[in-house]
Amino acid sequence: MDNLEALLHGFSIAISVQHILLMLLGVFLGIVVGVLPGLGAPNGVSLLLPLTFGMQPVSAIILLSSMYWGALFGGSVTSILFNIPGEPSSVATTFDGYPMARDGRPTTALATAFSSAAFGAFAGVVLITVAASWVASVALEFGPAEYFAVYLLAFASFVGMGGTPPVKTLVALAIGFAIAAIGIDTVSGSVRLTMGVDELVKGVNFVVAVMGLFGIGELLIAVEEEMHVRGVNSKVDWREVFRTVGNMPKYWWTLLRSTAIGCWMGITPGGPTAASFMSYGIAKRFSRNGANFGKGEPEGIIAPEAADHSAGTSALLPMLALGIPGSATAAVMMGGLMIWGLNPGPTLFVDQKDFVWGLIASMYLGNVVAVLMVLLTVPLFAALMRVPFFIIAPLIVVICTVGAYSVSNSYLDVMLMMGFGVVGYLFKKVQYPIAPLVLAIVIGDKAEDAFRQAMLLSGGSLRIFYANALVTTLVTVAIILLLVPLFLTMYSKVVRRS
Amino acid sequence: MSLTARYVAACGVSLLALTVGQAKADWKPTKSIEFVVTAGPGGGTDNFARAVQNVITKHKLIDQPIVVVNKPGGSGAEGYIYEKSQAGDPHKVVFGTSNAWQQPMVAKLAYNYTDLTPIAAMVQDEFLLWVKQDAPYKTAKDYVAAANAKAGGFKMGGAQSKDTDELLTRMISKEAGIKLVYVPFKGGGEAAVQLAGGHIDSNVNNPSESLGQWRGGTQRPLCVFNSKRLPKGDKITATESWSDVPTCVESGLNIPMFQQPRTVWLPSKVTPDQVTFYINLMKKVQEQPEWKEYVTHTSQTSTFIAGDEFAKFIKEDVERVHKIASEEGWLVSK
Amino acid sequence: MVSRRNLELITALLTGAFGVAVIISSTENGISWSEEGVGSGTFPFLTGLVILGGSIVNLVRGAVSEGGIALHAPEVKRWLGLFVPATLFVAFIPLLGLYVSTALYVFGSIAVHGVWSNVKAAAFAIAFAAAVYILFEWMFLVYLPHGWLGSLLGW
Structure with missing residues (x-):
């Protein structure tokens, strides 16, 4: 129970008037940058970083990590209300969150998202508290082959869910892979697929693609319907918030499963994005309400949100224990650690007890602060849905434009975003699935890098994918997940015939 | 552009810088300054830019705010x-390495x-040869012998x-006559973790990239690619500090010097006073x-x-x- | 009026063209799989083949499909009413800068509906552009384009 004692010590450091104020400030700023697409958590944290140079490391990390929590919560708001995911990890939240909000239940959608996110984050912190050293040693087992297997698993659990013609899914997936390959290739250092546009050497940023595919694409779909003068009729009802939170235990199994997936992906480190997609895919496959997914099913919000936040939280652990950041924001914070004079690595837990346990204690407190603050804002955000379409539509176009531009101050990105908007519209109109496309853009190049690194290590032989128990298990599970739906459809066809 | 043309251009720039040195520095930034980092957050170049930002902000060396932008x-x-x-x-300053x-x-x-x-080049980062803690070899010479004995290298x-890491790897494999299969990762931190997990045999990380891992006992340095040992500093492990790491020549691998400069640039077509302003600022x-x-803290060497000197430095490095x-067939035709 | 079949064909042609571009572009990077590892063009080449092959299948299926009407005339009109101004807004950013374009675009989009008075619409549009300015350039130090007009005014 050394850890518990250390944690209590951590609380004694984290609970002070100054630190609580820093948490409130951090969470507030985090919600602001999270809600505004294009700013995002990594941006916000790096902007705050210079302010922390003069602070105590504990105070500094409390401010930055609170901002991180705030931004994680804020990122779900635009996903649910306007179908614009500000961060890769909130894409899966749009699948059911947005339909539910459009259906006139924005309050329920937001409250469901926030409470399951809080549950996931809490589980992530508990994991860090009790199993820090074990987790660090597990992460070391992951070489390129294992990384590839993890990405394969994420694809396998998500792709092949049916609903759209398989050839169209395949085309969407392959386009995503090709887009991910644009730019400089890590393994060879050469420039790929820029097709004569010099600036494309930087690659196509995910935010640019998503602003177009989801934000603009959805507007182009929505404008066809006659909904011009009125907004969505939604009541601002505080009781609905409490009712939704009170209903959460009903979904205990989805919560637990999604959190487990999230923690595991955060550690391995597949990251929050892969975690949320995988969790959504698995929930859809195994839920009794699987058919309702995509139409505003609460489980379709709970699964990605709980997984996203538990992964986002447990991703801080590899950062502290090994010095590998599990997310872009964690990477900025790691830069901060160095400047404050701390070295992330195996000994941080031994050398800097006050810092580490102060941080862990502040994760508990910061999350409580964050969830209370966002739950309070739910009715306000939900009221945004009542703004009529003819006003909100140009504002969304401007916000997506600003978001795409500010990713790397590039006008090319704005033009790309408009192009993605048209593609998103066409795809939706003729039933090409967008989700596999986005998943491939986000983790396609990582999967390819891992595969080719593994091939360098093995001298071109695929034997490396069944060289040890870990990688063999991962690959086998992935293949089973890929084949199960195939067998199920074949089985049901046979049954129908006989 | 041919190589000679590049030299001429580089010399032109250095002549400009020379006249600049004598001109009076009248220019001052008139709006906020953007520090463009040519690497992702958290890496060596990012820390370099943020350290400069930190010093400037703390001592109020400029009146205008500084924004760090990562363009990795x-x-x-x-x-x-x-x-x-x-x-x-002149309000866009880019921070990079020799990859420029x-x-x-x-x-x-x-x-x-x-x-x-x-x-300017403001700091030189060092390179060391790192192996897993429990590897049998204690010197670079043993390492070479073991690599020779292993089929496939x-x-x-x-x-x-x-980039620099692969360049150094090729130099080692040529100098020692061994086969090294180079596996590129996104960054040094990842290469350090892969070594700790035993997925690769060695890496050539900078001191700051592997410091935590050395202290934590997952890997250790065999030698440093410098003609002199590193300055002593604090103890890293219970018994050793940086100065206990032998140079690679001492340890049996004849590569006397390999460093990576961290560099600062302005866009083209800036005026001489603007260049002088930044040279003086970086000096301060x-x-x-x-x-x-x-x-x-990062075990680099200040420089x-x-x-002029910088132009000459670049020219020599370009030749090398x-x-x-x-020889490796990496060159691309322009 | 736009038929569903036409939309299917347009999409398949677009994806097919992208597939061809990927295939051509990736052959420049070298396609190989040997002891030395996997060449950098290999996977893009394979994905290019998948895109092209899939597009051909979708094209054929689209051509023989019945489909019916996907968009009626009023829908097309509404669609263009959103898309054309948005494209113009983006196109005018390099010239007028983001803030002026935003104000004009928001004003135009709202005023054309006639629900709000022109004065109200103009006030709202200017306030929104100002809010974007304050939020991004002041609070978060993210600089958005000021355009040719901005540089003309020395901004």
């Missing part, structure tokens, strides 16, 4: 290409280092492809105690190469890299 796309090319497009704007001139040689990019105005991890930065702390790159 295309292994840093995104940042340089952006800088090229900002010609004439090395990368255009090995990849088809829409810029060359002659499209930028060099300000050793696996060497590193950051990026055809180096005099502050926080800068010294940063240098010691200040600007103006060009030779290795053409």
Whole structure:
């Protein structure tokens, strides 16, 4: 129970008037940058970083990590209300969150998202508290082959869910892979697929693609319907918030499963994005309400949100224990650690007890602060849905434009975003699935890098994918997940015939 | 552009810098300054830019605010290409390494280092040969012997492809006559973790990239690629500090010197006073105690190469890299 | 009026063209799989083949499909009413800068509906552009384009 004692010590450091104020400030700023697409958590944290140079490391990390929590919560708001995911990890939240909000239940959608996110984050912190050293040693087992297997698993659990013609899914997936390959290739250092546009050497940023595919694409779909003068009729009802939170235990199994997936992906480190997609895919496959997914099913919000936040939280652990950041924001914070004079690595837990346990204690407190603050804002955000379409539509176009531009101050990105908007519209109109496309853009190049690194290590032989128990298990599970739906459809066809 | 043309251009720039040195520094930034980092957050170049920002902000060396922007796309090319497009704007300062001139040689990019105005090289990062803690070899000589004995050679991890890490790997394998399979990762931190997990045999990380791992007992350095040992500093492990790491020549691997400069640039078409302003500013930065702390903390070597000297430095490095790159078949036709 | 079949064909042609571009572009990077590892063009080449092959299948299926009407005339009109101004807004950013374009675009989009008075719409549009300015350039130090007009005014 050394850890518990250390944690209590951590609380004694984290609970002070100054630190609580820093948490409130951090969470507030985090919600602001999270809600505004294009700013995002990594941006916000790096902007705050210079302010922390003069602070105590504990105070500094409390401010930055609170901002991180705030931004994680804020990122779900635009996903649910306007179908614009500000961060890769909130894409899966749009699948059911947005339909539910459009259906006139924005309050329920937001409250469901926030409470399951809080549950996931809490589980992530508990994991860090009790199993820090074990987790660090597990992460070391992951070489390129294992990384590839993890990405394969994420694809396998998500792709092949049916609903759209398989050839169209395949085309969407392959386009995503090709887009991910644009730019400089890590393994060879050469420039790929820029097709004569010099600036494309930087690659196509995910935010640019998503602003177009989801934000603009959805507007182009929505404008066809006659909904011009009125907004969505939604009541601002505080009781609905409490009712939704009170209903959460009903979904205990989805919560637990999604959190487990999230923690595991955060550690391995597949990251929050892969975690949320995988969790959504698995929930859809195994839920009794699987058919309702995509139409505003609460489980379709709970699964990605709980997984996203538990992964986002447990991703801080590899950062502290090994010095590998599990997310872009964690990477900025790691830069901060160095400047404050701390070295992330195996000994941080031994050398800097006050810092580490102060941080862990502040994760508990910061999350409580964050969830209370966002739950309070739910009715306000939900009221945004009542703004009529003819006003909100140009504002969304401007916000997506600003978001795409500010990713790397590039006008090319704005033009790309408009192009993605048209593609998103066409795809939706003729039933090409967008989700596999986005998943491939986000983790396609990582999967390819891992595969080719593994091939360098093995001298071109695929034997490396069944060289040890870990990688063999991962690959086998992935293949089973890929084949199960195939067998199920074949089985049901046979049954129908006989 | 031919190589000679590049030299001429580089010399032109250095002449400019020379006249600059004598001109009076009248210019001052008139709006907020953007520090463009040609790497992702958390890496060596990012820490370098943020350390400079830290010193300037703390000592109020400029009145205008500084914003750090990461442009890591295309292994840093995104940042340089952006800088090229900002010609004439002295409020965009780009921070990089020797990849500013090395990368255009090995990849088809829409810029060359002659499209930028060099300000200074402020610090040299060191390279060490790292192996797993429980590896049997104690010296570079043992390492070479073991690599020779193993069929298929050793696996060497590193950051990026055809950049400094791979360059050094090729130099080692040539000097020692061993086969090294180079496996590129996104960054040095990842290469360190892969070594700790035993997925590769060695890497050539910078001190700051592997410090935590050494202290934590997952890996140790065999030798440093410098003609002198590193300064002593604090103890890293219970018994050892940086100065206990032998030079690679001492340890039986004849590569006397390999360093990576961290460099600062302005866009092209800036005026001489603007260049002087930044040269003086960076000099002032180096005099502050926080800068010294940063240098010691990351075990780099402080240096200040600007103006003429910097142009000569770049020219020599271009020649050296060009030779290795053409032997390896890395060069791209322009 | 736009038929569903036409939309299917347009999409398949677009994806097919992208597939061809990927295939051509990736052959420049070298396709190989040997002891030395996997060439950098290999996977893009394979994905290019998948895109092209899939597009051909979708094209054939689209051509023989019945489909019916996907968009009626009023829908097309509404669609263009959103898309054309948005494209113009983006196109005018390099010239007028983001803030002026935003104000004009928001004003135009709202005023054309006639629900709000022109004065109200103009006030709202200017306030929104100002809010974007304050939020991004002041609070978060993210600089958005000021355009040719901005540089003309020395901004």
